[in-house]
Amino acid sequence: MTKMRIGLLFGGRSGEHEVSISSARAIARALASDENATKYEVQPFYIQKDGRWLSGNIPQQVLESGKPLEIEQKAENESPLSREFPSFNAVDVWFPVLHGPNGEDGTVQGLLKLMQIPFVGSGVLGSAMGMDKIAMKMAFAHAGLPQVKYIAVNRSQIWSNPCVFPKLCDQIEETLGYPCFVKPANLGSSVGISKVRSRTELEAALDSAASYDRRIIVEAGVIARELECAVLGNDNPQASTVGEISFNSDFYDYETKYTQGQADLSIPAKASSAIISKIQDMAVQAFLAIDGAGLGRVDFFYVESTGEVLINEINTFPGFTATSMYPQLWEASGISFSELVDRLIQLALERHGDKS
Numbered sequence: 001m002t003k004m005r006i007g008l009l010f011g012g013r014s015g016e017h018e019v020s021i022s023s024a025r026a027i028a029r030a031l032a033s034d035e036n037a038t039k040y041e042v043q044p045f046y047i048q049k050d051g052r053w054l055s056g057n058i059p060q061q062v063l064e065s066g067k068p069l070e071i072e073q074k075a076e077n078e079s080p081l082s083r084e085f086p087s088f089n090a091v092d093v094w095f096p097v098l099h100g101p102n103g104e105d106g107t108v109q110g111l112l113k114l115m116q117i118p119f120v121g122s123g124v125l126g127s128a129m130g131m132d133k134i135a136m137k138m139a140f141a142h143a144g145l146p147q148v149k150y151i152a153v154n155r156s157q158i159w160s161n162p163c164v165f166p167k168l169c170d171q172i173e174e175t176l177g178y179p180c181f182v183k184p185a186n187l188g189s190s191v192g193i194s195k196v197r198s199r200t201e202l203e204a205a206l207d208s209a210a211s212y213d214r215r216i217i218v219e220a221g222v223i224a225r226e227l228e229c230a231v232l233g234n235d236n237p238q239a240s241t242v243g244e245i246s247f248n249s250d251f252y253d254y255e256t257k258y259t260q261g262q263a264d265l266s267i268p269a270k271a272s273s274a275i276i277s278k279i280q281d282m283a284v285q286a287f288l289a290i291d292g293a294g295l296g297r298v299d300f301f302y303v304e305s306t307g308e309v310l311i312n313e314i315n316t317f318p319g320f321t322a323t324s325m326y327p328q329l330w331e332a333s334g335i336s337f338s339e340l341v342d343r344l345i346q347l348a349l350e351r352h353g354d355k356s
């Protein structure tokens with residue numbers, strides 16, 4: 001049997017570069033295990049932090065070491081893609097294991113779509129909507145999904161005009177109060193997010209978020225349990241069992257997410273069956289609202305005292321690291337890691353066949 005060649009794309013010009021390497025290591029292992037090894041042959045492609053694409057031996061070395069490559073000087077006028085374009089022909093299905101901007105946001109998906117080769121996950125629209133927390137929240141509001149109060153901010157309100165900035169801070173204090181969360185709109189893994197409790201912290205957090213993104217979102221802080229649900233499928237997606245994250249840190253920040261033992265994952269979450277099915281329904285609605293495809297993980301806040309469930313966000317390429325929820329939610333729902341990656345490839349082929 002001829003093996004299908006899977007283009008495993010990882011790394012990326014993103015604050016989540018290291019997370020992508022960890023996810024890709026796990027996915028590469030799953031593609032080489034069990035029955036998958038008889039069906040698939042993995043061709044890794046590594047996108048360096050400066051955006052250059054590498055094939056050949058280096059991607060394999062990065063996968064083995066789990067560490068990003070030191071950036072060597074780029075030749076003047078060298079295109080990030082110039083060296084690798086010919087070898088793209090050696091791929092039957094792309095598996096873009098990219099988190100954050102320049103990978104999970106529709107940019108790479110546009111390139112892969114133009115190549116007319118199937119790829120795993122959401123297309124251009126779903127990826128872009130799922131990455132940008134402002135656009136995402138507009139789609140959720142339109143779908144009638146409850147969420148926290150928020151204010152959308154543009155970098156120009158923070159950096160360009162000294163008269164606008166104090167007014168913006170006044171508006172945030174009046175509308176949202178403290179604590180509130182300041183986030184770059186297009187990022188993940190909590191990179192660039194601050195929880196703020198005072199005017200001084202707010203000013204510093206806005207300045208910091210603006211260094212990551214032109215678009216920033218400020219949300220009212222909620223005291224709630226954090227529940228997550230995985231989604232798998234295309235036009236008729238399925239929701240997994242629901243999991244809960246608990247931790248001792250101030251919020252679920254980068255260190256808590258990726259340091260073994262810092263967060264506890266309870267799967268299934270201890271909540272009534274009514275709450276679990278509500279979350280599963282909302283997860284599917286959220287996935288459809290942004291035009292998701294293949295996979296997604298939807299994060300929720302559950303305010304136990306009032307019974308309120310608020311949607312926080314969707315991730316169109318959630319983490320597959322050792323501490324990540326997405327593969328563990330499916331494992332607990334009866335789909336093993338190796339079966340999961342196989343299904344994702346089949347869903348990519350199905351979606352490609354739709355000619356969408």
Ligand SMILES: Nc1ncnc2c1ncn2[C@@H]1O[C@H](COP(=O)(O)OP(=O)(O)OP(=O)(O)O)[C@@H](O)[C@H]1O
Pocket residue numbers: 148181183187188189190191193219220221222223226251252253299312313315
């Ligand atoms: N409005 C809020 N109220 C309370 N806690 C919040 C709020 N927004 C974010 N947090 C905390 O910050 C964490 C990260 O937020 P969020 O999920 O929006 O960021 P992210 O960078 O997209 O993360 P990831 O993509 O890794 O899930 C949440 O899991 C939660 O602990």
Ligand SMILES: C[C@@H](N)C(=O)O
Pocket residue numbers: 016019099100187188189297315317318319320324
């Ligand atoms: C990878 C990270 N953004 C996640 O959602 O798991």
Ligand SMILES: [Mg+2]
Pocket residue numbers: 187188189313314315
């Ligand atoms: Mg996210």
Ligand SMILES: [Mg+2]
Pocket residue numbers: 299312313
């Ligand atoms: Mg999240």
